[in-house]
Amino acid sequence: MGLLRTILIIALVYYGIKILSRIFAPFLLKYAAKKAEKRFGDQFGQFSKGQKQEPLKKEGEVTIDKIPNTKASNKDVGDYVDYEEID
Incomplete structure (x- = not known):
């Protein structure tokens, strides 16, 4: 009797979650899409603001914003x- 009751409870929980996910999935997806849209919009807004604030450069002028980290090779390795290859 205990095994049958356990299987019945597991089946009810499974189908309950399945039904609830069909009901709430569109709302969750809509929420996630709005959040992603806002995040991408903020990133684009920061990018476009950064582009507008840069002073105009003459054609052919080169500027280096950051010097890359160069690692010196270790000769004592x-x-x-x-x-020779042996056949």
Whole structure:
């Protein structure tokens, strides 16, 4: 009797979640779409504002905003070993 009751409870919970997800899924998707649209709109707004604030540059003028990190190679790592292929 306990096994049958457990299986019945699991089936009811499964079908309950299935029905509720069909009811609430459109609302959740709409909410997620609005949130993503707002996030992308904010990013685009920041991008376009950043473009407007830059001073006009003469054609051919080059500016470097950030110097990339360059790592010096370590010469003490090991020795180069030449090898031959053996057939």
